[in-house]
Amino acid sequence: MSEDALRKEKMTKIEWWKSQGIEPYGRKFIREPIVSLTAERKGQISIAGRIMTIRRHGKAAFCDVMDQSGKIQIYFKKDILGEVLFERFRNLDVGDIIGIKGELFTTHTGQLTVLVRDFVLLSKIIGTLPEKWHGLKDVEVRYRKRYLDLIMNPQAQKVFETRIKILNLIRDFLNEAGFVEVETPMMHPIPGGAEARPFITHHNALDMDLYLRIAPELYLKKLLVGGMERVYEINRSFRNEGISTLHNPEFTMLELYSAYDDYQEMMKLTEKLICHITQNIFDTEEIDFGDTKINFQSPWKKIYWQDCWKQLGINNWRDVNDVKKAFSDLHLDTEGKQDLFELLDLLFKRAIEPKLIDPTFVIKFPVETSPLAKSWPGEPSMVERFELFIGGLEVANAYSELNDPLEQKKRFEQELQRPSERPKVIDQDYIEALEYGMPPAGGLGIGIDRLVMILTGCNSIRDVILFPLLRPRQ
RNA sequence: GGGCCGUUAGCUCAACAGGCAGAGCAGGGCACUCUUAAUGCCAAGGCUGGAGGUUCGAUUCCUCCACGGCCUACCA
Numbered sequence A: 001m002s003e004d005a006l007r008k009e010k011m012t013k014i015e016w017w018k019s020q021g022i023e024p025y026g027r028k029f030i031r032e033p034i035v036s037l038t039a040e041r042k043g044q045i046s047i048a049g050r051i052m053t054i055r056r057h058g059k060a061a062f063c064d065v066m067d068q069s070g071k072i073q074i075y076f077k078k079d080i081l082g083e084v085l086f087e088r089f090r091n092l093d094v095g096d097i098i099g100i101k102g103e104l105f106t107t108h109t110g111q112l113t114v115l116v117r118d119f120v121l122l123s124k125i126i127g128t129l130p131e132k133w134h135g136l137k138d139v140e141v142r143y144r145k146r147y148l149d150l151i152m153n154p155q156a157q158k159v160f161e162t163r164i165k166i167l168n169l170i171r172d173f174l175n176e177a178g179f180v181e182v183e184t185p186m187m188h189p190i191p192g193g194a195e196a197r198p199f200i201t202h203h204n205a206l207d208m209d210l211y212l213r214i215a216p217e218l219y220l221k222k223l224l225v226g227g228m229e230r231v232y233e234i235n236r237s238f239r240n241e242g243i244s245t246l247h248n249p250e251f252t253m254l255e256l257y258s259a260y261d262d263y264q265e266m267m268k269l270t271e272k273l274i275c276h277i278t279q280n281i282f283d284t285e286e287i288d289f290g291d292t293k294i295n296f297q298s299p300w301k302k303i304y305w306q307d308c309w310k311q312l313g314i315n316n317w318r319d320v321n322d323v324k325k326a327f328s329d330l331h332l333d334t335e336g337k338q339d340l341f342e343l344l345d346l347l348f349k350r351a352i353e354p355k356l357i358d359p360t361f362v363i364k365f366p367v368e369t370s371p372l373a374k375s376w377p378g379e380p381s382m383v384e385r386f387e388l389f390i391g392g393l394e395v396a397n398a399y400s401e402l403n404d405p406l407e408q409k410k411r412f413e414q415e416l417q418r419p420s421e422r423p424k425v426i427d428q429d430y431i432e433a434l435e436y437g438m439p440p441a442g443g444l445g446i447g448i449d450r451l452v453m454i455l456t457g458c459n460s461i462r463d464v465i466l467f468p469l470l471r472p473r474q
Numbered sequence B: 001g002g003g004c005c006g007u008u009a010g011c012u013c014a015a016c017a018g019g020c021a022g023a024g025c026a027g028g029g030c031a032c033u034c035u036u037a038a039u040g041c042c043a044a045g046g047c048u049g050g051a052g053g054u055u056c057g058a059u060u061c062c063u064c065c066a067c068g069g070c071c072u073a074c075c076a
Helices: A003-019 A078-090 A139-144 A146-152 A154-176 A217-225 A263-281 A305-311 A320-329 A340-355 A405-417 A428-435 A448-456
Strands: A044-056 A060-067 A070-077 A097-106 A112-123 A200-203 A208-212 A230-238 A250-259 A286-289 A292-295 A301-304 A360-366 A379-390 A393-400 A441-447
Touching (some): A044 A112, A078 A112, A217 A230, A217 A250, A263 A379, A320 A340, A405 A428
Antiparallel strands (some): A250 A441, A360 A379
16 A cells, blocks of 8 residues: 555545544643553553554454553453444554553453553654564664664664663762763854864854864863863764764763873773673673674783784885885774874774774874873873773874973974864864863873774664764755 | 675565566454454555666666665874
8 A cells, every 4th residue: 555545544544533523632641661561550541652453353453552661452342432433443553652541450361461441642653663573674774764664673673762861870870980071162263172074064154164072172171271181072973074983973971070080090980980881780790792792800901002013014104115015914994194194093993893892992192193191201102091992993093292381382383283174273272271270180081982882782873873974865 | 985785565575587567564444342463255455766878678788876784984
């Protein structure tokens, strides 16, 4: 039957309800969550939810009704309901939202069921729900009409429940640890704190271009200058780059800064934070990940970034020829890259990253790739920084924050010298803030979407974002 | 941006090698007062994503377009 014809059937039913003097879109209904109902419960109960299935038997019928908390079977019986209400029942469809008053009983097969004494229509469906048995599979429709995905696929609901749980656990943990949650601008006059291309927007009254933030970092560190010693922000950043299973143009980041700490403290904090999450979500420290398992047991592995290259037979990672040789030894394509750091980055991604399944801290990076990090004591070409990898994904990035305004200015200037597709501007405002004195501090960023992916076993970022960006349909 | 793959009824899927496009569920009708993927019977539902081309004939082969998926690139 065509979509149009199905729609017409539903419209006819809406007319029927109206002809009975009943508004098919109801109002407030006092009810209790379905999950709270137990067999011991006596007397009248009141529930509401969506009809998921109807099994009609002439003068009686069983339905399954679902609310957010759960699902229960309900029983419509003509003897009990009388002519009028039973006729109304006959004009219900799968997908309608109703409120029910009745009492509990147990069927011959032992199933807890609500005997319906009275019911009201709260919302009449016009569309048609996907098939009850196979659910909604078309991934495109699942992303475009997430509401249908949530109605039909319990796994989808579960993923987003877990996502909320993770966010709440992070907030609990950080608040407990003396951090305060702050909100800094999403619209920046100069995009900073990361290396991505920004989205550009325009403010009419001020007649100025603004950039959706690519990271909140610089503003959060201004708060350190202001004397806020432990701050965090969990919110969206925006990067105008490609879309993939690991990238959505808007994504959620946790960034936190802790005065008088350093990257070592951030490492301890990260491990404690993520273990706090896993312990509260799973009973075990080992979780399934594809064909293998991730073991979250402390202490986590720590390796030096430099030592990764030794493993690949590179004696001097600053020697481009050594690095290129490693590519050919491993039968990897350099993809036309010439820049040392681009090559190292690619090699790391191809040869190292996929092997970092259990949580692993990679420590001490070259200064060229870390313009906002404090240098390694006695080794100005390296910085106090780590990245955390879990399940072969980069999950966190942290460093001892560079708080020397003169050094910071120099770093920004050096950055300008290096080739880049993106026009760069030195953020004088940030330098000026540092000139008022920022305490030494540790800073940490965690990609929340990726963390959720790992902890829910999803292999696309679109499965953990309620409404991922898609091209509009026609 | 590049490569490969996909798009058939509202949903889930068929249709060998180019020969009238077929089920189940949902929807409609009838029967049925303990079913749970309820059951039985009946009828309906399609411009095969869009536009061209090849062919006597195209869901099937070719070209272009749209949307999506996977891989890849940019995202230190």
